[in-house]
Amino acid sequence: MSGFAKLVIYEDNHLLVVNKPAGVSTMGDENRQTLHTLAGAYLKQKYQKPHGVYVGIVSRLDAMTSGVIVLARTSKAAARLNVQFAQKSSSKHLEKTYLAIVQATNGVAANLSDKGTLSDYLYKDDAAHRMRATAGPQDGAKLAELGYRALHRSDSYQVMSVVPKTGRKHQIRVQFATRGWPILGDRKYGSPLQWSDGIALHSQRLTIEHPTRREPMTFECPPPESWNQYWRPASE
Structure with a gap:
């Protein structure tokens, strides 16, 4: 439990917010542990629930992407969060911000x-x-x-702050790669380089409306240490 506990950003009776490591699928991987199974084991042990616990997946991050993700601890929370994510464009509070290192393709x-x-x-x-x-x-x-803003530039790469306006599969990865700027380490979409932590795409900030208190809540976490050779947030 202690290993997973270090990933927990916030927890209450309805929410479990986690800093997902790169390389861990959100759910659905029968051959490896997923965030869903790890979260279930953590809650089961912490609250001594021998017959299991509820863990609802309301959004996903690609396996090779790190960062903030919210899980639901009750079916009520899951239902209300699902509505927020499904109606992202009209949701009053929901917003995701990613960090991406994109590299020019020669x-x-x-x-x-x-x-x-x-x-x-x-x-x-x-x-x-x-x-x-x-x-x-x-x-x-x-x-x-998606909207983007450059945080840092060099001759061959840029660090971007990215806010998706829609929630399409592999959206950030494909949209930058299509313009010749694949995400560093994303071999699937044209990056020529490996990346030590999955790909250089990180869910930095997530704002949601709490499913029962109906108030906005924002959760943040910095990118992995492997980013330091390219860029560090100003707060550091």
């Missing part, structure tokens, strides 16, 4: 301004087991939008 990277919005239509390429971007609507494609 010869094909488009210029990125210091801040802006990326808009594409994403669809699933089942044969290639990945998401694809297209500039306009097509069958099976859904609109994906």
